Amino acid sequence: MELKEIILASLMMRQLRKQYDVIIVGSGAGGAPIAHTIASLRSDSAILVLEKGPLLREQQTNRKSDFSRDEMLAVGSERKITIDGVTNRGSSLYSSHIEPDINEEPHVYVNHFGQEKATIEGYTAQCIGGGTQLYGGVSLRYSPTDFQLRSFNEGRDVLNRDTLDHIFDWPISYQDLEPYYEQAEHLIGINGTAEFQEKPEAQFNYQKPLDPHPISNVVKQGFDSLGLRGYRTPLAVITEDHQPSSRRVSTKDVVNTGFVNRYGDPMGFKSNTWVSLLKPIADKENVDILTNSSAFQINQKNGVVTGLKIYDGLGEIRDLELAPNGVLVVACSAIESNRLLMLSAGEDQEFSQRINRNQLLGRYFQTHAFGGAETRLNRRFDKSKSLDSDWACDIGHTQKFLEENRLWAGGTIYNNTSDQAMPLSLLRNHWGKDLDSVWQGFEEDSSLWGKRLNQFFDQDFGTRLSISFMANQIPQSQNRIYLHSRIRDKWNLPVAVFRKEWHEADRRVMNTFAELCSNILERGIEELDYKGEVQSGGVYQGDEGNRLANHLLGGAIFGDDPEVSVLDPNCRAWNFDNLYVTDGSFMPTSGGGNPTLTIQANSFRVADHIVKRL
Amino acid sequence: MPASGKTSPKRRVSRRKLLKGSLYSLISSYLVPNHFLWAAADPTITFNNNVNISKCSTDEQVILNLIRRSLTPTALPLAHSYNGLWQGDVRSQIATGWSLPLIGKGYIEKPIDRNTVTFIFKANGDASEVYLSGSPTDDQPIQMHQLNYLGATKPYYYVSLNIPFGQIHRYKFIVNGTSIVDPNSYIRKRVNGFEWSVFYTDAYQGLVTLNEAEAIFLDSIVSAICPFQLANTNVNFGQTNYIDKILSRQEHHHLINYKICLPMMHQALSQQTVSVELIADYLKAMESGEPNHWDYQRYNSPKHFLNLLRRHSVEGSFSHPKYGGNRDFAGWRYLEQQYGFDWKRFTEQPFGTERNYFG
Known part of the structure; x- marks a missing residue:
C-alpha cells in the first residue's frame, strides 16, 4: 500500500470538522472543479466534498483497481422491479455496479398518457467522480450559437412565439466561457484535435489522439466524400503523461480497450474527476471527502444557508455546519439536485418561498435530441482496440446548415467506436436496446440460439458501426422534475419524477441529423467499396420517451432576469446569499453536444467567483 | 445407438469429468444417468480447509x-x-x-x-x-x-x-x-x-445449487443453445457452472424457474437418447410451439424459461471466468479463433499478455 493510499483511506474515516467554509454536494463534473480550484487557491478554507456513493479507485503500484475489464460490471445480473404502482413492476432491471438500486431509490418517468415507470435513465453513477467515471469521455465544447439560441431565432420564422418565449439566452457567452474551457481541458486531460471545429479563434488544450480505429475510416471517408470537415473527437482520456494530475501513461498499447463507455477505467487513463481533480487535492489538510453520504435537507436562515442534514455512511443522520460566510454548492446531477432543493422547501416554508418565488424550480428539464445511424459491414474489425469515438464534425453547427434545413438549433455528429465491441454488449444491446431495455432485443429475437446464434456472431461481431448526433432539445415548461406524491425511497423521502416530451421542432432536428448520419455512412461504405445496409433514426421513434443519454440538464436554469430563472449568472440561487447549483441543472438550453465539458468549464468559472467571496 | 435411455457404463458421465470438461464433451449424445434423481437434493460439497489462507x-x-x-x-x-x-x-x-x-x-x-x-x-x-x-x-x-x-x-x-x-x-x-x-x-x-x-471464491468449479443430475442435463441443453466449439479440442465452456453460481447468489430468485422447468424438460426428453438435434427440436417448441410434457399450470410460459436459459448461457460463455463460466477463457478463445478477437491484449497475466493491468 502506497503512503498516499494510506492517507486517503484514513481521510475517509477521520473526524469531521465542526464547520466548513465550503460544502460541495456531489463529486462529479459540477462539484469537483470547485473543490479543486478552492483547494488550490485557498489553503485557509475548510472544504468538504460530500458524495453519495463509494470511492472506487484506479490501480496503484501494488493494489488492484476497484474497476475491472469485466462486462458484468457495466450491466450486472437481473433483478425485478418491486415498486408498487409503476407500470413496469415485475419487469427486469439491470444496472451497473455503481448505479443505485432502483427498488430502493427509484426515479419515475411519466409519459404522455400519465403512465409511470421506474427508470435507471435519470442516474449517472453514484461514486466519487460521478458520471465521469462511467462516461465515454466525449468532451465537446458547445458552439457560440448554443449560448444565444433565443437571439438566434428572433426574426427567423422557424419557431412560433409560444415556443420562443420559453427559450432563454445564456447570461454568459461562448467568449466568457472560453478561458474556462481551456482550463478544464488542461486540468482534466483530454485528447483530440482543434482544426475544423466551428469555434472561432479558440485555443484548445489537447493531448495528441491515438491513431483512429480502422473501422472509423468509413466515417472519415463519408465526411470527405460529402465535403464535411472532421476532427478527432475530444475524449477525456490521457494518451501521454498528464502533469497536472501526475498521471503517467506507461504504455499506449492498452489505453484503448473497448471497455470504455459505462466502464470505470482501472488504469486511471480516463480523466474522471477523481483522478484528474480530486485525488490531487485529497491529501491537503483543508480538504475532507466524505463518501457514502447523502444530503437530504438544506438549512437556511434569512436566505443564508447555515448547513445541511445528511445520512452518513452508516445511515445515521448528521448535521453539517457552514462557517459564517461559508458557501454551499449543490451538484448531484440535475434530477437529484432539484429533488434536494424541493425536499428542503418541503421542510422549511421560508426556503420554499425563496426558491419557488417564480414557480420555475424543476421546469425546463432537458436532455438532448439524439439518435444516429448504424450499419453492419461486410468487413470485420477487432473493436476491442477502441476508445469511445474517433471522428466528429461540426457541420451541424454552421449557419448555412441551420438555415438550409430550417433548424432552430444545431448539434454535433461523431462516430461511436466502442459500442458493441464486446460479445455480451453486442447481445444485450441487440436491436438498439440500452439501459432500461437492455437484453430486451435479445429476448424478443427469440430464435437467437443454436445455429442462428453462430450466424449472428458471423455477421455481427466486429462488423457493426454507428454514428451519433447530439443536438439541442427545445426547452419546454411542462418538461419538469417534481416530487412523487406517493413513492418514497429507502429513507422514506419522496422520490423524483420527471416528464419529458418532444417538441415538433425536436423531431425535425432529429430527422435532419439522422438523415445526414445515414448519408455519411452510406458514402463511406461506397468510397471504400464495402457493403452494408444503413438504418437511422432519433430516440423519439421508439416508445422510449424516457431516454436521456444520461444527460440531465435544466430544472434550475440560470439567467439575468430573476423572473424567469432560478439561478443568477453565477449559478447562485436568486434570493439566497450562498446557495449555488453547478451541475447540468443550470442550463437554459441543452447545447449541441455532450454536456460534461461545459458543466466542468462552468464550474471552474463559478469557482473563481466563489474564491473571491470567501 | 440404442434409443432406450439406458446408460452404457463407458459413457456414463462422472461429475469429475463434467466439471473438468474433458471426456464429457467428446461424446456427441448426452445420455441421462440411471440414477437421475429430481429430488430437491443439494449437491454434495467438499469444503476446503485453511491451506494457503x-x-x-x-x-x-x-x-x-x-x-x-x-x-x-x-x-x-x-x-x-x-x-x-x-x-x-x-x-x-x-x-x-x-x-x-x-x-x-x-x-x-x-x-x-x-x-x-x-x-x-x-x-x-x-x-x-x-x-x-x-x-x-x-x-x-x-x-x-x-x-x-x-x-x-x-x-x-x-x-x-x-x-x-x-x-x-x-x-x-x-x-x-x-x-x-x-x-x-x-x-x-x-x-x-x-x-x-x-x-x-472466484472461478469455483464445484456445484452449489444444482445437483449433479440437474447439471448434467442442463449442460446438454446449454450446448444446444450455444453450439460453440474450439477448433481441434472439445472443452466445456463452463456455462452450466456459471448458471449454478449465479443461481446461488445474484439471481437466486431464478433458481425456482430451473427447479420447476428442468424436470418437465427432462421428462419429455428422457424417453430416448438425447441428441443435440432432439434437444434443439424441443427448444424450438419452447420458442414457438407447445413442448411435450409441459405443465402450464406450474409454469405458464416455456418461452420465458427459454429466454432465461439463453441469457444465462451466453453470459456463461463470455463473462469473465471469475464468474464460473468461460472456463479457461474458452469463450474468448473461440472468438479469437473465429474472428480475431484479441482478448489477451487487454487481459491480465498470466491469462493474457497485459503486464500493466493487474486484473
Whole structure:
C-alpha cells in the first residue's frame, strides 16, 4: 500500500470538522472543479466534498483497481422491479455496479398518457467522480450559437412565439466561457484535435489522439466524400503523461480497450474527476471527502444557508455546519439536485418561498435530441482496440446548415467506436436496446440460439458501426422534475419524477441529423467499396420517451432576469446569499453536444467567483 | 445407438469429468444417468480447509462501501423479498445481500490467484465480542475488528482473509459466545446436522445449487443453445457452472424457474437418447410451439424459461471466468479463433499478455 493510499483511506474515516467554509454536494463534473480550484487557491478554507456513493479507485503500484475489464460490471445480473404502482413492476432491471438500486431509490418517468415507470435513465453513477467515471469521455465544447439560441431565432420564422418565449439566452457567452474551457481541458486531460471545429479563434488544450480505429475510416471517408470537415473527437482520456494530475501513461498499447463507455477505467487513463481533480487535492489538510453520504435537507436562515442534514455512511443522520460566510454548492446531477432543493422547501416554508418565488424550480428539464445511424459491414474489425469515438464534425453547427434545413438549433455528429465491441454488449444491446431495455432485443429475437446464434456472431461481431448526433432539445415548461406524491425511497423521502416530451421542432432536428448520419455512412461504405445496409433514426421513434443519454440538464436554469430563472449568472440561487447549483441543472438550453465539458468549464468559472467571496 | 435411455457404463458421465470438461464433451449424445434423481437434493460439497489462507488488513473504505450498499436501514422492508418469498427474513431488507461476504480483489501477491474475502457483522445493541470461525480458519475462532467511523466506534465487526481462487468454505460468527450463521448472506448449507453460511471464491468449479443430475442435463441443453466449439479440442465452456453460481447468489430468485422447468424438460426428453438435434427440436417448441410434457399450470410460459436459459448461457460463455463460466477463457478463445478477437491484449497475466493491468 502506497503512503498516499494510506492517507486517503484514513481521510475517509477521520473526524469531521465542526464547520466548513465550503460544502460541495456531489463529486462529479459540477462539484469537483470547485473543490479543486478552492483547494488550490485557498489553503485557509475548510472544504468538504460530500458524495453519495463509494470511492472506487484506479490501480496503484501494488493494489488492484476497484474497476475491472469485466462486462458484468457495466450491466450486472437481473433483478425485478418491486415498486408498487409503476407500470413496469415485475419487469427486469439491470444496472451497473455503481448505479443505485432502483427498488430502493427509484426515479419515475411519466409519459404522455400519465403512465409511470421506474427508470435507471435519470442516474449517472453514484461514486466519487460521478458520471465521469462511467462516461465515454466525449468532451465537446458547445458552439457560440448554443449560448444565444433565443437571439438566434428572433426574426427567423422557424419557431412560433409560444415556443420562443420559453427559450432563454445564456447570461454568459461562448467568449466568457472560453478561458474556462481551456482550463478544464488542461486540468482534466483530454485528447483530440482543434482544426475544423466551428469555434472561432479558440485555443484548445489537447493531448495528441491515438491513431483512429480502422473501422472509423468509413466515417472519415463519408465526411470527405460529402465535403464535411472532421476532427478527432475530444475524449477525456490521457494518451501521454498528464502533469497536472501526475498521471503517467506507461504504455499506449492498452489505453484503448473497448471497455470504455459505462466502464470505470482501472488504469486511471480516463480523466474522471477523481483522478484528474480530486485525488490531487485529497491529501491537503483543508480538504475532507466524505463518501457514502447523502444530503437530504438544506438549512437556511434569512436566505443564508447555515448547513445541511445528511445520512452518513452508516445511515445515521448528521448535521453539517457552514462557517459564517461559508458557501454551499449543490451538484448531484440535475434530477437529484432539484429533488434536494424541493425536499428542503418541503421542510422549511421560508426556503420554499425563496426558491419557488417564480414557480420555475424543476421546469425546463432537458436532455438532448439524439439518435444516429448504424450499419453492419461486410468487413470485420477487432473493436476491442477502441476508445469511445474517433471522428466528429461540426457541420451541424454552421449557419448555412441551420438555415438550409430550417433548424432552430444545431448539434454535433461523431462516430461511436466502442459500442458493441464486446460479445455480451453486442447481445444485450441487440436491436438498439440500452439501459432500461437492455437484453430486451435479445429476448424478443427469440430464435437467437443454436445455429442462428453462430450466424449472428458471423455477421455481427466486429462488423457493426454507428454514428451519433447530439443536438439541442427545445426547452419546454411542462418538461419538469417534481416530487412523487406517493413513492418514497429507502429513507422514506419522496422520490423524483420527471416528464419529458418532444417538441415538433425536436423531431425535425432529429430527422435532419439522422438523415445526414445515414448519408455519411452510406458514402463511406461506397468510397471504400464495402457493403452494408444503413438504418437511422432519433430516440423519439421508439416508445422510449424516457431516454436521456444520461444527460440531465435544466430544472434550475440560470439567467439575468430573476423572473424567469432560478439561478443568477453565477449559478447562485436568486434570493439566497450562498446557495449555488453547478451541475447540468443550470442550463437554459441543452447545447449541441455532450454536456460534461461545459458543466466542468462552468464550474471552474463559478469557482473563481466563489474564491473571491470567501 | 440404442434409443432406450439406458446408460452404457463407458459413457456414463462422472461429475469429475463434467466439471473438468474433458471426456464429457467428446461424446456427441448426452445420455441421462440411471440414477437421475429430481429430488430437491443439494449437491454434495467438499469444503476446503485453511491451506494457503492468511489474514490480511482490511481496506476500511471497502467496509464502508459494503455497509452503505447493503446494511443501512431501509424504510422498504420487503424491497428485496422476491415478491414476498423471503418475507420475515432479514435478507429481504437489504440490497445485494448476495455480495456478503465480499469476494474482493486482493493486493498483488505472488501467486496472485487470491481473493480478499471480507466478512462483516452488524451487532444489535451494545459492545459484543465477535469471532469468525469455520473452514478457512480450521475452526479456530479469530476475532473480528470493530469499525471506527468518523472518530467513534460503531457496532460493525469485520475481518478479511486472503483465500485462493476456486475454493468453497463454510463459516459462522460467534457473537458473545453464541455461534450464528451470517444473517445477511445468501448461501447456507447443513453440514453434519448444523447450518453453516457458505461462500466460494472466484472461478469455483464445484456445484452449489444444482445437483449433479440437474447439471448434467442442463449442460446438454446449454450446448444446444450455444453450439460453440474450439477448433481441434472439445472443452466445456463452463456455462452450466456459471448458471449454478449465479443461481446461488445474484439471481437466486431464478433458481425456482430451473427447479420447476428442468424436470418437465427432462421428462419429455428422457424417453430416448438425447441428441443435440432432439434437444434443439424441443427448444424450438419452447420458442414457438407447445413442448411435450409441459405443465402450464406450474409454469405458464416455456418461452420465458427459454429466454432465461439463453441469457444465462451466453453470459456463461463470455463473462469473465471469475464468474464460473468461460472456463479457461474458452469463450474468448473461440472468438479469437473465429474472428480475431484479441482478448489477451487487454487481459491480465498470466491469462493474457497485459503486464500493466493487474486484473
